[in-house]
Amino acid sequence: MRQIIFVHGEKGGVGKSTLATVLVELAPSRPAIAECDRTAPDVARRYRSSGYMGLDVPLLSNDAPIDILTDLMGVLGDVSEDLIVVNLPSAAGLVVNQYAELISEVSVAIKRELVVAYVVGAGADSVRSAMDCARDGLANFAQRRVAILNGYFGSEARSRWTKEADRVWRGTVGEMPGLPLRVSDHVRRVDAPLGAIADGSVVGLQPLERIILRNWLRDCAPIADAVYG
């Protein structure tokens, strides 16, 4: 199944880039990457030099978002990879939701399943944003929608996700395990694919930290399964 996966979430710091990285690592085939976060291009930084097909997308710039989105969807129409992971910056959530119908139409035209992977952080407003996205945002138009509760915040995200949120979301709900702070801090400093850091082919982590990272990636597999189907 050819897919375009939007890693969404209107709050900053909820773990969108982390999830995008996980989805790149655990994809069933090598995905293309569209990095839309210009202020913190964490995914591009990690995979740019590793042979991935990637795009830098100035979604939030002086240009009209509709122009950039139209360009983006046109360019993505010619991407040969079966999977495309789109990493959105937090402030782009409203823009993407506003043009959700257009994105949906173009996804059909370029024969790709539209997937929304929505990261939910600790606050109640993060859950509300996910519900808004499901009601009339991009998730409303997605063929597959997966809400990911970030376990980095302990049980906070899970406890905020109510039955009403479940009902409104109408999709899969998964949980991304938390990576211990010490390891995530070290990982953040190394500009290399997570898999390469975990298997030791890139220097940066202590042996025990590498094991923790490997186990964490393994524990994230159910999320990738839910997204890629």
Place this chain on the structure above:
Amino acid sequence: MHDDARSRLLDLAADPKLRTERARIRALRPEIEAARAAGRTWREIEDALGVARSTLFAALRGVRGKGAAPPANVDKVEKVAEVVAASFEEAQPLGEMVRKSKIKRWGE
């Protein structure tokens, strides 16, 4: 079509009810559809009107904002998708599109 279309667009621009470029393009919809039916490509139409393709598409499709209802039926979506797919087929080669756009491929 070129001069006619552009002068019609300028005429419409003078109409206070059609203040935005998108509204003016929408007012030209019959002519645009006629041009398409006559075999004109989207590129010829955008050149004739002197507007960007993104503006043209957004205007014709009447992109709706947050809170708008989802599409009424699948047929409509598929019909629009066919139009968009056809326009992609007629679009300029990808390399040129990437150069003109602000989206950069890694390694460029």
